[in-house]
Amino acid sequence: MKLLFVLGSRGEWGYIRPLIQLAKNSNHDVEIWCANMSVLNRFGKLSEVIKQEGYPVVGEFYTAVDGDDNLALAKSFGLVSLSASDWLMNHDYDWIIVSGDRVEQLAFVVVASLSNNAICHIQAGERSGNIDGKNRHAIARYSHLHMAANTDAADRLIRSGEDPDRVKVTGAPQIDDIVNQQIPTLLELKERTVVSSDKFILSVFHGVTEDLQASKEGIDKLINVLTKIKLPVIWIGSNNDTLGSFIEKKIISSLKINDKFYSNLNRLDYLSLLANCEFIIGNSSSGILEAPTFGKPAVNLGRRQADRFRDVNVIDCEYDEADISVSISKALSVPFKKLCLQSTNPYGNGDSSRKILDVLETTEINSDFLIKQITY
């Protein structure tokens, strides 16, 4: 099979890397098409990094537009469409594989659908609380196969009119990455000065496009609470979307002596921070999808991950200092820590890539398959 993977950000790389590795090992013809954040130096030029690791990057496209508002993302949608159209005019694939919920994935999938390609969507059917949720379900309408991380997501896809035969529960491949990778030890991180203490909080905060004001106030409140806590904080920076640089400046100016700020951190180091932190706080999906694998509490702020299927490790709270403080106390409490350690990750146990590849290998792509009917 000839497979094209669409890559726009480091988050998606976490989803698709284990599957790409497995597909390569199974002698399939794999190509990676990179755009948006993944080609920017500012974010560590992921396309170059993965090329050096031996992954087959076939195209790199500048499609990100600088600007701290939603229209920059809308314009970026257009640039991805233009680049994807030109690419697909000259290249043929058995499968176009998109993942997650970002705008570049949606733009690509629209083009792939118009050009009658077979499309598989990974991490399909989940709910997320802002524009990303709309993107994810719009991607589903254009996709021929949906790989759902759990039954909750699969049920939603079927309820929204997708044919049950096209919906597969495979778990989330990014969990494969966590379960099967050799991640650096805390000692190694300390030697490389990634962290400077044994105990720390991991904080990952993204601006929310639909609610700029809440995001601006939210970061202030989070900083206020965390600066009062004795534990050092390792901050992971915001994405290239709305508010990114505003949040970055706020965080850097709030740092204390043992705190750190990273706008770009390699995946394995990040996983090690997650595995070794006291708890994760912020509004990243990592607290919900990945923290359960390490049995770590996750304090989840605001609406960004609203309604996403969650395990017992997640403590939801509002952008409110008192609420954040209470949630942190719970996250640090011994009984809650124990509860987190005993739970299993609802997003899978490490064999998702195998399941996804099996489905791709056994699905016959013919005209019946490509003509998709909504069931309602």
Added chain:
Amino acid sequence: MLEYNDALTIGDVMRYIATEHERTCVLQDNNGKLYGVISQGDLIKAIWNGAELITPINNIINPNPIIINTESKDPEGDTIKLFCQYGVLLVPVVDNNRKIVEVLSVRKIISDKYGN
């Protein structure tokens, strides 16, 4: 030391490094807190990656530089040790809130001890 603001460019930092004869530029925010550092190496890497003199420095600042706490009993000795371990030539001495108290220079420490 330079005070960080949004308008600072790679050219500004180069001019600073050229005139101050240090190979690293320490940046503080408007409250005197450490904002980050930019080394000559960071500038070379940025230019190699396509940056120009008018490119803003936001993306090349290292916000987690090697630092010494004001509680250190031998900051100069620690600076030399950090130089041996990591090759850093300038080390900001900061309090627990990252407020910069002074910036120690390996060149100055060595020349005070061995220079004429």
